[in-house]
Amino acid sequence: MKTEPIHRTSMWKFKLSAATMTLIPAAVGINYVAKALAEGLKLPVWLGSLGTFLASMLAGPVAGAISGFINNVIYGLTLSPISTVYAITSIGIGIAVGVLHANGWFSSARRVFVSAIIIAIVSAVISTPLNVIFWGGQTGIAWGDSLFAVMVANHAPVWLASFTDEFVLDILDKVCVAYLAFFIYRQLPQRMVHFFRDDK
Amino acid sequence: MMTDQTLISGTPQVKRKWYQVIDPITKLLFILDMTLLSFASPNLLLQVGLILVATLLLLFSKLNSTTFKALGFSLFLIVTMLIIQGLFYSHNQTVLFSVLGISFYKEGLIYATMLGCRVLVIILTSGFFMVTTSISENAAYLEQSGLSYKTVYVLMSVCYILPEMMRNMRKIQQAQKVRGTNPQKTLIQKLKSVLPVLIPLVIKTLDQSMARSISLQLRGFDNPNRTVKTSQQYHLSRMLHISLTGLAILLIGWKIWTKINGL
Incomplete structure (x- = not known):
């Protein structure tokens, strides 16, 4: 049998193939289950973007962004309506992870840490205006909000206080999720990685 | 929960309720319009009115636990918002009342109440969408609309x-x-x-x-000769879409106009 050399196409090239079509719902499901697991164990992190991370790593930034978007829309239409607007944040996370992964920033434990910080910044920058518009700057997580209250009480600008509130929570969450995704991705069977990457 | 059977299967009925003849897109546009209306003015009376409208819609359709769950989470956040803004809002000037020597300010409380009302408007109107549309109905309708x-x-x-x-x-x-x-x-x-x-x-x-x-x-999912399941008919959907979209554009335009003129 003749084998063709693997030719990697641009990471931005996107076709809704049957593989991606089933990967996206799975990613949304992983987001949902990971979030439920974190809540069950009373972890101080959300873990709700694990599926988005994995989809981006497996099928590129566009697939990750779509997973993130659909995740928030479905979550918003079934459980908490306001989370729909945070779909923009999820799109940002999906793109950031996909680009970092394609450029080799998920190849070693040390690099993953740098990636996690970049992703946390992306996420916090997009979320902060939404927090200010809808919640007066709060995030809804008790200790992040107490930090927010202390800063506002000391006459810090709302934007700065809200960004700090969001960023400290994001950095913890994204570091945990990035390492989880890194470990899980390495455990995946190679046939799976190739199947979803759609090498042709 | 999403495992809810009625959500998944969309029970076939002979006589359809009033909310079942309204198509999903109209309901979504309605959420958009209510949200925009709520953001259009900081008037608390208007917010209360919008909350009343949404609550009435929910009461006349059907209530279930999903809406209450969504409400429970945001009510907690609204309470913390009232406390934080009531104490520390940057435009705080007039003391409204004091508890144990801690003063709550009027400006912050009003600001937090307004934000809270907006959140409630969004949750209640989306609640109407959530309880009245089934997943299979959405799927069929989305495909029908292109x-x-x-x-x-x-x-x-x-x-x-x-x-x-x-x-x-x-x-x-x-x-x-x-x-x-x-x-x-x-x-x-x-x-x-x-x-x-x-x-x-x-x-x-x-x-x-x-x-x-x-x-x-x-199974040939990519087959171009796929047949599409015919979907149910809705009342006045086209007219409703146009008028609701028009209202949304009007509200956004008005908001931008007042922002530019610094009103």
Whole structure:
């Protein structure tokens, strides 16, 4: 049998193939289950973007962004309506992870840490205006909000206080999720990685 | 929960209720319009009016636990918002009342009440959408209104995959518990205890996705000669779409106009 050399196409090239079509719902499901697991164990992190991370790593930034978007829309239409607007944040996370992964920033434990910080910044920058518009700057997580209250009480600008509130929570969450995704991705069977990457 | 059977199957009925003859897009546009109206003015009376309208709609359609769950979470946040803004809002000037020597200010409380009202308006109107449309109805309607069936498949299959994943997770958790669990005190220990559940779950889920993808291809999902299921008819949908979209554009335009003129 003749084998063709693997030719990697641009990471931005996107076709809704049957593989991606089933990967996206799975990613949304992983987001949902990971979030439920974190809540069950009373972890101080959300873990709700694990599926988005994995989809981006497996099928590129566009697939990750779509997973993130659909995740928030479905979550918003079934459980908490306001989370729909945070779909923009999820799109940002999906793109950031996909680009970092394609450029080799998920190849070693040390690099993953740098990636996690970049992703946390992306996420916090997009979320902060939404927090200010809808919640007066709060995030809804008790200790992040107490930090927010202390800063506002000391006459810090709302934007700065809200960004700090969001960023400290994001950095913890994204570091945990990035390492989880890194470990899980390495455990995946190679046939799976190739199947979803759609090498042709 | 998403496992709710009525949500998934959309029970066939002979006589349809008033909210079933309104199409999903109209309901979504309605959410958009109510949100924009709520953001159009900081008038508290208007907010209360909008909340009343949404509550009445919910009462006359049907109430279920989903809306209450969504409300429960945001009510907690609204209370903390009232406290934080009441104490520390940057434009605070007039003391409204004091509890144990801590003063709550009028400006902050009004600001937090307004934000809280907006959140309630959004939750209640979306609640109306959530309880009155079934997943299969949405799928059929989205395809009818021109979205590609691939996109519809991606959107809708999530709702069918989730219950299956939850079942898988419980099975894996039980299996891991039988093997014995490590102490879970520190954050690192807790995170490590997540891995033995997550890794098999992710691999199983992706494996099932692969199987699903292969069977989709085998069944000819990409076949251009696909037949589309005919969907039910809705009343006045076209007129409602146009008028609701018009209202949305008007509200956005008005908001921008007042912002530019500094009103």
